[in-house]
Amino acid sequence: MPPKRGGRGTAGHTARRRLERAADLYLRECYERRTPARCDDFARQLGLTRKHLARLGSGVLGVSPRDYLRSRQLLYAEQLLRTTSLSTVQVAEAAAFGTHTTFYRAFKAAYGMTPGQYRLQVTK
Secondary structure, eight states, X not given: OOOOTTSSSHHHHHHHHHHHHHHHHHHHHHHHHTOOOOHHXXXXXXXXOHHHHHHHHHHHHSSOHHHHHHHHHHHHHHHHHHHOXXXXXXXXXXXXXXXXXXXXXXXXXXXXXXXXXXXXXXXX
C-alpha cells in the first residue's frame, strides 16, 4: 500500500522538510527586514495561491501554514525574551508580528502568560 500524501512516507517527509525550510527562509527574511509575516506573501514567494498553500500546507505539515508560521515566530520571540533585553514591542517587531497586540495575544494564548510575565519567570 503506498504511503498517504504528506504522511510518514519518504515523499511526504521530503515535502514536509521542503515546506518547513521554505517557511524558515521566509521568516528569516521577515526578521531581517522587520516586516510582518503573512501567508499571502509566503504563498506568493512560493508561486502559489493562498488557497493552494493552505491545502498543501495542511496536508503536509498537519497544521495550517498560518499556524506553522505563528508557532515558529513564537519560538523565536521566546528565544529573544530569554536572551536579550529588547522590550516586548521590539521583540514583536523582531519576530515579524504585525503589531504588539497581535504578539501579546498570540503569546498569551500559547504560553498562558504575557511576554513580560514569561521574561520575569525565566530570568529568576
